[in-house]
Amino acid sequence: MDSPLIQLFGIEKSYPAGEDAFFALKGIDLIITRADFVAVMGPSGSGKSTLLNILGLLDFPTGGRYLLEGADVSALRKKEQALLRSRKIGFVFQSFNLLARTSVEENVELPLLYTALSRQERAHRVDWALQLMGMQDKRRNWPSQLSGGQQQRVAIARALVNHPSIILADEPTGNLDSKTSAEIMNFLQKLNEERAITVVLVTHEHDIAAYSKRWIVLSDGLIVEQFSRNGSSEAAP
Amino acid sequence: MNAWMLLRIALKALVRNKVRTLLTMLGIIIGVAAVIAMVSLGEGARRQVQNEISSMGTNILFVQSGSFRGFGVHGGAGTSASLTEEDYLAILREIAAVKAATPDVNTRGQVVFGNQNWNTQLEGVNEYFLTIRSWMISAGENFNESHIQNASRVCILGKTVADNLFQGGESLGQSIRIRNLPFQVIGVLQSKGQNAFGRDQDDLILVPYTTVMKKLQQTRNIPSILVSAISAEAAYTAEAEIRELLRQRLRLGDEEEDTFTVRNLSEVAGAAEETNRIMTLLLGSIAAVSLLVGGIGIMNIMLVAVTERTREIGLRLAIGAHAVLIRIQFLLEAVVLSLTGGAIGIALGIGASHLISRILQWPTAVSPASVLLSVLTSVAIGIFFGFYPAHKASSLNPIEALRHE
Numbered sequence A: 001m002d003s004p005l006i007q008l009f010g011i012e013k014s015y016p017a018g019e020d021a022f023f024a025l026k027g028i029d030l031i032i033t034r035a036d037f038v039a040v041m042g043p044s045g046s047g048k049s050t051l052l053n054i055l056g057l058l059d060f061p062t063g064g065r066y067l068l069e070g071a072d073v074s075a076l077r078k079k080e081q082a083l084l085r086s087r088k089i090g091f092v093f094q095s096f097n098l099l100a101r102t103s104v105e106e107n108v109e110l111p112l113l114y115t116a117l118s119r120q121e122r123a124h125r126v127d128w129a130l131q132l133m134g135m136q137d138k139r140r141n142w143p144s145q146l147s148g149g150q151q152q153r154v155a156i157a158r159a160l161v162n163h164p165s166i167i168l169a170d171e172p173t174g175n176l177d178s179k180t181s182a183e184i185m186n187f188l189q190k191l192n193e194e195r196a197i198t199v200v201l202v203t204h205e206h207d208i209a210a211y212s213k214r215w216i217v218l219s220d221g222l223i224v225e226q227f228s229r230n231g232s233s234e235a236a237p
Numbered sequence B: 001m002n003a004w005m006l007l008r009i010a011l012k013a014l015v016r017n018k019v020r021t022l023l024t025m026l027g028i029i030i031g032v033a034a035v036i037a038m039v040s041l042g043e044g045a046r047r048q049v050q051n052e053i054s055s056m057g058t059n060i061l062f063v064q065s066g067s068f069r070g071f072g073v074h075g076g077a078g079t080s081a082s083l084t085e086e087d088y089l090a091i092l093r094e095i096a097a098v099k100a101a102t103p104d105v106n107t108r109g110q111v112v113f114g115n116q117n118w119n120t121q122l123e124g125v126n127e128y129f130l131t132i133r134s135w136m137i138s139a140g141e142n143f144n145e146s147h148i149q150n151a152s153r154v155c156i157l158g159k160t161v162a163d164n165l166f167q168g169g170e171s172l173g174q175s176i177r178i179r180n181l182p183f184q185v186i187g188v189l190q191s192k193g194q195n196a197f198g199r200d201q202d203d204l205i206l207v208p209y210t211t212v213m214k215k216l217q218q219t220r221n222i223p224s225i226l227v228s229a230i231s232a233e234a235a236y237t238a239e240a241e242i243r244e245l246l247r248q249r250l251r252l253g254d255e256e257e258d259t260f261t262v263r264n265l266s267e268v269a270g271a272a273e274e275t276n277r278i279m280t281l282l283l284g285s286i287a288a289v290s291l292l293v294g295g296i297g298i299m300n301i302m303l304v305a306v307t308e309r310t311r312e313i314g315l316r317l318a319i320g321a322h323a324v325l326i327r328i329q330f331l332l333e334a335v336v337l338s339l340t341g342g343a344i345g346i347a348l349g350i351g352a353s354h355l356i357s358r359i360l361q362w363p364t365a366v367s368p369a370s371v372l373l374s375v376l377t378s379v380a381i382g383i384f385f386g387f388y389p390a391h392k393a394s395s396l397n398p399i400e401a402l403r404h405e
């Protein structure tokens, strides 16, 4: 069996604060296997978003090692990081971040414009992603004409269109009501179960976290608790 | 990822932000068009004056009583000791470099034919005037020597005067009244249209200068004499010799200033050039202000757009674009936008310049320097303010860019 999808060893993230440094992450050890569904929880300011951004190569750690599919990515150059983001990672944001005045299909196509795919292949991928998220009939609409849940479905389609191995979602339901939240979570769960896409999700809400297979709890930049659906519960080492 | 794709991304972004694109372009368009149109106005006037002056021939000299400094500024002395017919005759007689000369005694007067009335310029000249100025007669004939000697009451009409008095009827041989004296029309001048300052050059009547001096004005003074030298080179000798001769005749001491002016055409051209340059500069600065205002407009719009665009940049980074591609995209956007605006501005500026010359009958000439300068300025502004904030944003961490408020 090949190496796990993600391995973190002693990941630290510090920000300069006056004389000394403020540590947002104080040494995170974490292994995420393929097709896992992890919820990251913890109080506000505990470092959840920071961790997710590091996982997504949007931010770089100031200490520790990060192996993505066995390769060390902690010291990659920006261009190579961008390439990895484009190939392996899909982001879903709390605030959707769709381009205004741009049709749904063009929003979904956006990540593909930075790849070498042909026009037909791009169209094919967009069709596929929109269909998966049930948004084909809105493909010519503008984001402003869609409900919040629909916008988030478009954003997930955009995250999927590059066939990523992992989707990182930072409070994807934070702006949605509970019914729509459930709908979005069902989509993510389906992607995880049917397409073996790894999902890492940051959330405050337990009923959202309940969709996942594994939970980790951060506090003050450290993992303080981990649980799995199969009952095993472990404190941080 | 190829160049074509980047251009498409840039074009899509421009289309997506139609209002911003249009407003930004508008700044460039107005700035460029204003500069081109304004400068073409000044430049057109300048060229027309130059043409007119050089078409008069380079061997013409103007002798005027009174001293002029610079452009039309009277000196203190001089008006008492005006030029007379004797001075004119002395110039003709004694200076070898002079080919022909004519007094030019101006006045205005009311002209009547039947029930038609016209107020016009009366130009008292001799039979050489037409040759010196290279003016043509379209009907009838020039003055002859005896007309001048006898102070005959004959006249040659400018086209405008002929049209107004005779309304298309035959004018030759008719008797008109100038200041209530009867004059016989012996000729009509060919039309010359307007001059560079918009004055109708056909609105005048030529009369023997002797007639003006004896019968219309009772004066012995000749305000100016028009001289043509035998060649362009001889004009300079003639100028010096005329000056010497007149100083002697007017008995001016060594320390005294001239009480008259002798100027050749290149000096006149120089003075005219100077005024026109000032006018062009003035128009140019007005236009430069609008270019500046346009530039500030561009700046404003671009800066206002920064928040939205910074988030867009963050998103593009997050979904796998790297910073260099994004910079190229924004640079392309700014270039496309500025160049399109610049091109429209040029077209509009040239169009406006043509329209002005059509409607206001004012000559215009588009100057390549103004086109280049205005386009470079506005394109530089457009590119700088389009690209610089994007450059900064793309150097940001994607998360910071996404979080940008």
Ligand SMILES: Nc1ncnc2c1ncn2[C@@H]1O[C@H](COP(=O)(O)OP(=O)(O)OP(=O)(O)O)[C@@H](O)[C@H]1O
Binding pocket: A015, A022, A023, A024, A043, A044, A045, A046, A047, A048, A049, A050, A051
């Ligand atoms: N650029 C930065 N400079 C300094 N400190 C930062 C920076 N970004 C984050 N932090 C700090 O790092 C800590 C962790 O932030 P993070 O955004 O990861 O929290 P979070 O767990 O996602 O909180 P929330 O649930 O409110 O989103 C916070 O204390 C925050 O103030």
Ligand SMILES: [Mg+2]
Binding pocket: A048, A049, A050, A170
């Ligand atoms: Mg957060």
